[in-house]
Amino acid sequence: xxxxxxxxxxxxxxxxxxxxxxxxxxxxxxxxxxxxxxxxxxxxxxxxxxxxxxxxxxxxxxxxxxxxxxxxxxxxxxxxxxxxxxxxxxxxxxxxxxxxxxxxxxxxxxxxxxxxxxxxxxxxxxxxxxxxxxxxxxxxxxxxx
Amino acid sequence: xxxxxxxxxxxxxxxxxxxxxxxxxxxxxxxxxxxxxxxxxxxxxxxxxxxxxxxxxxxxxxxxxxxxxxxxxxxxxxxxxxxxxxxxxxxxxxxxxxxxxxxxxxxxxxxxxxxxxxxxxxxxxxxxxxxxxxxxxxxxxxxxxxxxxxxxxxxxxxxxxxxxxxxxxx
Numbered sequence: 001x002x003x004x005x006x007x008x009x010x011x012x013x014x015x016x017x018x019x020x021x022x023x024x025x026x027x028x029x030x031x032x033x034x035x036x037x038x039x040x041x042x043x044x045x046x047x048x049x050x051x052x053x054x055x056x057x058x059x060x061x062x063x064x065x066x067x068x069x070x071x072x073x074x075x076x077x078x079x080x081x082x083x084x085x086x087x088x089x090x091x092x093x094x095x096x097x098x099x100x101x102x103x104x105x106x107x108x109x110x111x112x113x114x115x116x117x118x119x120x121x122x123x124x125x126x127x128x129x130x131x132x133x134x135x136x137x138x139x140x141x142x143x144x145x
Numbered sequence: 146x147x148x149x150x151x152x153x154x155x156x157x158x159x160x161x162x163x164x165x166x167x168x169x170x171x172x173x174x175x176x177x178x179x180x181x182x183x184x185x186x187x188x189x190x191x192x193x194x195x196x197x198x199x200x201x202x203x204x205x206x207x208x209x210x211x212x213x214x215x216x217x218x219x220x221x222x223x224x225x226x227x228x229x230x231x232x233x234x235x236x237x238x239x240x241x242x243x244x245x246x247x248x249x250x251x252x253x254x255x256x257x258x259x260x261x262x263x264x265x266x267x268x269x270x271x272x273x274x275x276x277x278x279x280x281x282x283x284x285x286x287x288x289x290x291x292x293x294x295x296x297x298x299x300x301x302x303x304x305x306x307x308x309x310x311x312x313x314x315x
Contacts, residue, residue, distance in 0.1 A: 004229070004236030004283040092211060092259045093150045094157055116150070119212050120259050124243035128258045 046123045066122075072135060073121050077105045078114055085111065091129060092116035108132040151210045155180045158263050170267045181206040184220075185267060186313070189306060193275045194299055198223075198306035199313035202233070202270075204263065214240045214257040217270065221309045224301040226277040226288035236283035239269050 044052045047062035058066065081097040089096050090103075090113045097103065097113075104114040110129045117128075125134045159180070162172050172185045183204040189195030200223055206215040217240060219233035227236045238255040282288035290298040 003281045004227075004234065005285075093154055094262075095150070095153070116259070119209075123212060126243070128260045131258075 069122060069125070072125070073118055076107070076134070079103055079105065087111040090116055092120065106132070106134060151206070151208065152180050154211060155206060159183075162263065167264055167267070169271050172263055172267070175203065181208070181210075183215075183263065185263070187267065187271060187274070189309075190271050190275045194302040195223075195274050195306060198309040200309055201313065202235070204266070211259040211261065213242065214261070215266070216240070217266070221305070221312065223305050223309075224284070224287050224298070225274065226279050226282045226284055226291050227273055228287075229283045230287065234283060235270060235273075236281060237269060237273055237278075238281070239266065 044054055045058060045062070045066050046052055047058060047065060053062075079102075081099060081101040081103050083097075083099045085097075087097060087103075087110075090111075092112055093116050095113070097111075102114045103111050104117050105111050106117070106127050108127050108130050110127050112128075120128060121134065126132065127134060159172070159174065169190065170185050170187045172183055174180065175182045175184045183206070185202050185204060187200045187202060189198030189200065199221070201220040203218050203220055204215045205218070207213045217235040217237075219228055219235065221233075222230075223233070224230065228234070229236070239257060239261060241256050243256045243258070277288070277291055279288045279291050287298065287301075290301070
């Protein structure tokens with residue numbers, strides 16, 4: 001358990017970065033302040049868990065990290081739920097699988113709606129049910145082929 | 146997951162908790178129109194210093210729940226190593242985002258997972274009341290007392306318990 005004592009967090013730093021960029025256009029960014037949230041267009045990414053950033057504000061390193069992560073996620077098998085599998089419910093949204101739903105299978109054999117698990121895997125690369133790290137499991141699958 | 150599914154998930158949990166209440170707490174919405182803000186009443190766990198108390202707390206869910214954890218804040222004054230005495234904010238690892246932990250204290254399985262529900266969160270918080278974690282304090286003075294001066298700690302908690310009984314039904 002980490003502590004919760006007050007300290008500057010990474011989000012403060014990202015705001016400062018935004019301010020630096022604004023200064024080049026001649027306006028006094030300290031008067032404008034940071035842009036209000038939810039007005040930025042484009043998808044939000046999570047280079048590290050506590051940090052959400054729109055795609056335009058990612059560093060090159062973060063872009064590479066996210067691209068790699070998307071690549072890994074895309075290698076995980078998907079399927080269409082046909083009612084024959086044992087899994088009945090997606091434990092993330094607690095909704096029952098309906099015939100025709102797109103599902104994703106993790107190496108640990110846990111199954112989720114693709115939409116539910118992909119969003120999570122962009123934030124943390126572990127199975128929410130068994131905490132199996134997905135990348136390690138992927139690698140061991142390759143080694144055993 | 147779309148925002149709409151988060152709303153459905155919270156509605157489902159609310160209906161479940163209304164139908165099958167769980168021992169130790171009750172839960173409802175602060176405002177019937179706002180599914181993201183919950184009020185819970187936690188009953189001080191038996192055989193702990195908090196026994197007999199009724200502690201009100203608010204849970205605020207983000208728009209992207211369950212991908213991100215809610216925040217929890219005690220509205221009733223409470224003296225506890227893992228609860229900020231001024232703001233009431235709860236410091237518990239399962240309400241922390243997953244992934245890299247800059248302090249290296251928390252294992253991934255101790256952090257937020259999208260399968261956590263109001264029920265699993267409250268079970269953890271109730272167990273935290275019974276068993277404070279003095280290694281990750283949000284209230285340094287309470288943590289120090291918990292370790293070194295149990296008599297004073299007990300006295301302060303007893304005062305909160307009494308006060309909570311007077312204000313629980315306001």
